[in-house]
Amino acid sequence: MSVEVRIPTVFRRFTNQEAVASLEPGTIADLVAQLERRYPGIGDQLLAEDRQLHRFINVYLNDEDIRYLNKLETQVSEGDTVSLLPSVAGG
């Protein structure tokens, strides 16, 4: 069993339109690294230059926002689902 990462439509140009990626368990940071290896370019969309998550990306582990867990160090186990969501805002 692996970890399921759900990819929003805005990133599917990096994933050959795949909506879900099956990855190995690890921290969120590990998963981002796995995504970047599999889909080059996607990492820069997720992490800012300070290697923290871009503020316009929200990441959920199952139903919880990882900002309220352990952020990029949040541990993801087999069978968990990670969802990436663009934050939607404007003026």
Next chain:
Amino acid sequence: MEGSGLADVVRMSRALADEMVEHCLQERPNEACGILAASNGDITKVFRMTNATRSPVRYALDPQEQFAAYKKLEESGWDLGGVFHSHTRTEAYPSPTDVRLASEDVPYVIVSLASDPPSIRAFRILKESLIDADGRIEEATVVVEEGEGDGPPDG
């Protein structure tokens, strides 16, 4: 390549359009926001959401509500058909902030309360990358179907 092949028409019933506008009026003087569910190109549901910024000039979907709504879309087999928000005093056209922060590859529906009745227009904001501050604005067509009869099903 972005934007190609996606419907650039937002088609909704009068009842759903009224529901969206009503939410915008209720939230005045702040901007209102939400998302639209679609099925086979027709809007099927309006999700009224909380403007997390509670501001007359900015909006942000509450992230937890957004997550719940997207989950509901998936469970229902619906697509994200659009994102909507209001402009309380300006025309229904994307502001520089709307372009800078645009993140979804779906029409952004803007309800302007500056006119009476409110006007509704929709735009796609095309970017090479989510992190780009610049985007190209393309207007999408909004079709509000006046049809009477059964109306949308309950629920």
